[in-house]
Amino acid sequence: MADTTARALQLLELLQSAQQRTVAELSDRLGVDERTVRRDMARLVDLGLPVETMRGRYGGYRLAPGRRVLPLMFSSEEVVAVYLGLARAQAASREPEIAAQTALSKIKRALPTADAERIDALLGVMTRTSEQCDVAPDPAVMLTLAEAVDLRHVLDLRYVSGQGVPSRRTIHPYGLVAHSDRWYLVAFDTDRQEERTFRVDRIRTARSIRGTFAPPPQSDAAGRLLDLFVTADYRWHVVLHIRGTEGHIRGHLPRSVARLDRSDHGHVGAPEDATWYRTEIHAAALDWLPPVIAALDCEVVIDRPDELRTRVRAAAAWMLRAAGDDRDST
Secondary structure: OOOHHHHHHHHHHHHHOOOOEOHHHHHHHHOOOHHHHHHHHHHHHHOOOOEEEEOOOOOEEEEOOOOOOOOOOOOHHHHHHHHHHHHHHHHHOOOHHHHHHHHHHHHHOOOOHHHHHHHHHHHHOEEEOOOOOOOOOOHHHHHHHHHHHHHOEEEEEEEEOOOOOEEEEEEEEEEEEEEOOEEEEEEEEOOOOEEEEEEHHHEEEEEEEEEEOOOOOOOOHHHHHHHHHHOOOOOEEEEEEEEEOHHHHHOOOOOOOEEEEEOOOOOOOOOHHHEEEEEEEEEOOOOOHHHHHHHHOOEEEEEEOHHHHHHHHHHHHHHHHHOOOOOOOO
C-alpha cells in the first residue's frame, strides 16, 4: 500500500485485533517489506500512540495493555468543534457535565498524546457562567483565540460591532467565556487602553502577532466578564434602593445586570433577611425596568433617573385602569 495514512490505519486495526503481531506477519498482511513496517511503527510511536515493541525471537508489536485506539484522526479544530457542539447539547442531558466529559475523553483517546495534552490546555481556557450557551461560533476562530489566551499572545482582530461597523483591534486576550447564548472574549484593548468584551460570533478574523503580555492579577475570566457587563457604557445609569434579601433581588436582577451594595437607606439596623441594597444598573433602555420593579414585590425607591419615575408612574396608571380603578392614577 503506497498510501501511508491508509497503511497506518490498517496497522492500528491489525494491532487491535490481536494481542501481538510479529514484523513478518505485518509485512505479509500489508504487502510491504519489514523495513517499511518498522518505519511505520516508529511514525505511530512519534505521534504518541501507545505501541509497544516486544523483543526476542517471537517479538513484534502490540498496543499497551488496556489501551485501544480509534481508527480516527481528529485535528485540533475538529476537537474544538465537537466541544462546542457538546456545550450546546448539555442542556438536554440529565447529567450534562458527565456526558460531555465522557464524549471528549473518548475523542481525546484517538489523538496523539501531545495533541491531547494541547487540547486539554486549550479547552481549559474556555469557561462558562451559570447560564447556557446555545450558539456555537466558528471552531477555527475559537481555536485561535484559545491558543492566544493560553500562550498570552497578542491578537490582531477584525471585528464588526452590533451596528455593523467594522474595526481592527490589537488586544491582549484574557479568557473565553460562554454566557447566556453567546461566547465572549475578555481582553484588554491596547488602542482604547481599557478592558473590553468581544462577541466571538462578531470576530471576522483573528491572528497572533509578535509579542506577549502579562496576565491580569484577577484570573477569573467569567467574573471579569460579568463585571464588564454591569459597568458597560450604556445610555442610562439607574440607581435604585431595594429592601430585601440578596438572593431574592438576584432572582430578578442577576450579577450581569446589576451591582448590589449594602445601603444605609431607610432604617439603620434592618434585620439580616431584609437589608437595603443600593442597586446600580447600566441600561440601553428603560422600558424593561417597571415590570422588574413590580415583580420584585418589595420596597423599592428610585434614586435616578427621573425618566424612570415617569415610566413607573405611567405603568402604575395603566395597571389601575386595567383593574377598573383609576381614581389614584392622576
